[in-house]
Amino acid sequence: MSVMKRLLILSSAVAMSLSAQAMTADAVVEKHCVACHQAGLGGAPKPDDKAAWASRIATGVDAMTQTVLTGKGAMPPKGTCGSCDEEQLKAAVEAMVAPLK
Template identity: 75%
Template sequence: MKAFMTGLACLGVVAVVSPVQAMSADEIVAKHCSACHEAGLGGAPKLTDKDAWAPRIAKGVDAMAQTVMSGKGAMPPKGTCGSCSDEEIKAAIEAMIAPLK
């Protein structure tokens, strides 16, 4: 195996790794949030339920992001988006609550 790898190195074979493409807030919501929040699974507030979201919105995006980061009830930490940054989580929250304001 070592001889094979050495042979590849001599041939100038280089592995190309493409960078991970960041998802938009809407893509994150569609991929990681909508399934539970559209149906209200596990007690998740539905995306169309202004009354359920009102107290959460009143606390602010930072408070909601903290809840998402640590998980709550049936929602795992980061709401199933383990690769999402804090900024991406906040952007997804903003996208989710924009129609409710």
């Protein structure tokens, strides 16, 4: 493999990593969470359904984050944000439930 091709692959990987790190909690929610939750796909609680979220919120943000990390039902591990780290996912969970508290 040529040096130029290696540099291109490396720079692409770094750019993808940086773009995932730079995403705010709201951006993660909008890009990776809203589609399924808005439609209630696979039983996902809808963003404005306080009753559906109540028992989840009662478990705490850490427990909800662990659910996102491991997946649940139709939701794959990390939702659809395979490049998100635990901190980003926790921030996204906090952003999703903040209006419901």
